[in-house]
Amino acid sequence: MSKIGFIGTGVMGKSIIRNMMKNNLSVNVYNRTKSKTDDLVAEGAVWYDTPKAIAEASDIIFTMVGFPSDVEGVYFNETGIFQADLTGKIVVDLTTSTPTLAEKIAKKAAEVGAHALDAPVSGGDLGAKNGTLTIMVGGDQESYDTVLPIFKTFGKTFMLHGSAGKGQHTKMANQLMIAGTMTGLTEMLVYANATGLTLEKVLETVGGGSAANWSLSNYGPRILKEDYTPGFFVKHFIKDLKIALDEAKKLDLPLPATQKATELYESLADKGFENDGTQALIKLWWTDGKQPTNKN
Incomplete structure (x- = not known):
C-alpha cells in the first residue's frame, strides 16, 4: 500500500x-x-x-x-x-x-x-x-x-x-462560473428581501427551477442563518479570480462579469472580511450580514 x-x-x-x-x-x-x-x-x-x-x-x-x-x-x-x-x-x-x-x-x-x-x-x-x-x-x-x-x-x-496545467485551467473555468452564481445569489436575496418576500420560501422556489445551482442550495441557507464561517475564504476566491483574469488577458479575452465580481470581493476584503466565507459578499448590502427588516 x-x-x-x-x-x-x-x-x-x-x-x-x-x-x-x-x-x-x-x-x-x-x-x-x-x-x-x-x-x-x-x-x-x-x-x-x-x-x-x-x-x-x-x-x-x-x-x-x-x-x-x-x-x-x-x-x-x-x-x-x-x-x-x-x-x-x-x-x-x-x-x-x-x-x-x-x-x-x-x-x-x-x-x-x-x-x-x-x-x-x-x-x-x-x-x-x-x-x-x-x-x-x-x-x-x-x-x-x-x-x-x-x-x-x-x-x-x-x-x-x-497535460500539466490543464487541471488549473479547468478550475479557472469553474471559478468563473462560481463568480456568477455567488453574485447572482447575493443580489437575488437583497432584491427579494427588499420587496417583502419570505427568503426561505424564495430559496425553496428558486431552487426548484432553472436558477437552481450549488451556491444557491449550499450558501443561501447559511446566509439566512447569518453564518459566514469560511467554507472557502474570500481572500482565496480573490486570488482565484485574479489568476483567471490574468490567464484570460494572455488570451486577449475580455471577461467583464468576472472583473466586476473581483472588484466586489476586493471591496468586501477592504472592509475587513477577507477571512469570511464567500457567502459574506452580502455584507456589502446588509450591515454585518444581518438581514434587514423589509418595509414592504
Missing part, C-alpha cells in the same frame, strides 16, 4: 486527510503551524517537520496550501519537496494555483524521475467533509490512474483534462 504524504491541514486539507484515514490509508502530515495537525496526529496521522521529510517518507505526496507563493515554497525552497529523492514518486497539488506553476512543477518532477499532477478541487468545506469533492486533473494518464483510488476517498467527480 502506498504511503501518503499530505502538506497543508487547513479547512479543506484536514477533512480530506480524515477521509483518507477512514479508508485505511496511512497519512504523513506537515503544516506550517504544527498545532493545526495535533488532532490529526491523535487520530493516527504521523507528523513530519518539513515538506522534504514528508516527501522522503511518502510515495504519493499531496499539497494543499493557500497561494501560489506558498506552493512555490513548499516545492522549491531549501526544505521543500524537491530537496528529497523523488525517484518513482508522484506529487499531487490540490491547491488552486497558476497553470504556469503547475507546468514548472511537472517539468522539475520529470527531471528528477518523478511525476506530477495538478488537481485543484471544488466543493468547499462540505464537499471535503462529505468526500464529494470535484477534482480537476492535469498530468499523465499513468499517474492519474495510480492516484485515482485515493481521489475516490475524498471526491465524487474526477477527470483528467490533459
Whole structure:
C-alpha cells in the first residue's frame, strides 16, 4: 500500500486527510503551524517537520496550501519537496494555483524521475467533509490512474483534462462560473428581501427551477442563518479570480462579469472580511450580514 504524504491541514486539507484515514490509508502530515495537525496526529496521522521529510517518507505526496507563493515554497525552497529523492514518486497539488506553476512543477518532477499532477478541487468545506469533492486533473494518464483510488476517498467527480496545467485551467473555468452564481445569489436575496418576500420560501422556489445551482442550495441557507464561517475564504476566491483574469488577458479575452465580481470581493476584503466565507459578499448590502427588516 502506498504511503501518503499530505502538506497543508487547513479547512479543506484536514477533512480530506480524515477521509483518507477512514479508508485505511496511512497519512504523513506537515503544516506550517504544527498545532493545526495535533488532532490529526491523535487520530493516527504521523507528523513530519518539513515538506522534504514528508516527501522522503511518502510515495504519493499531496499539497494543499493557500497561494501560489506558498506552493512555490513548499516545492522549491531549501526544505521543500524537491530537496528529497523523488525517484518513482508522484506529487499531487490540490491547491488552486497558476497553470504556469503547475507546468514548472511537472517539468522539475520529470527531471528528477518523478511525476506530477495538478488537481485543484471544488466543493468547499462540505464537499471535503462529505468526500464529494470535484477534482480537476492535469498530468499523465499513468499517474492519474495510480492516484485515482485515493481521489475516490475524498471526491465524487474526477477527470483528467490533459497535460500539466490543464487541471488549473479547468478550475479557472469553474471559478468563473462560481463568480456568477455567488453574485447572482447575493443580489437575488437583497432584491427579494427588499420587496417583502419570505427568503426561505424564495430559496425553496428558486431552487426548484432553472436558477437552481450549488451556491444557491449550499450558501443561501447559511446566509439566512447569518453564518459566514469560511467554507472557502474570500481572500482565496480573490486570488482565484485574479489568476483567471490574468490567464484570460494572455488570451486577449475580455471577461467583464468576472472583473466586476473581483472588484466586489476586493471591496468586501477592504472592509475587513477577507477571512469570511464567500457567502459574506452580502455584507456589502446588509450591515454585518444581518438581514434587514423589509418595509414592504
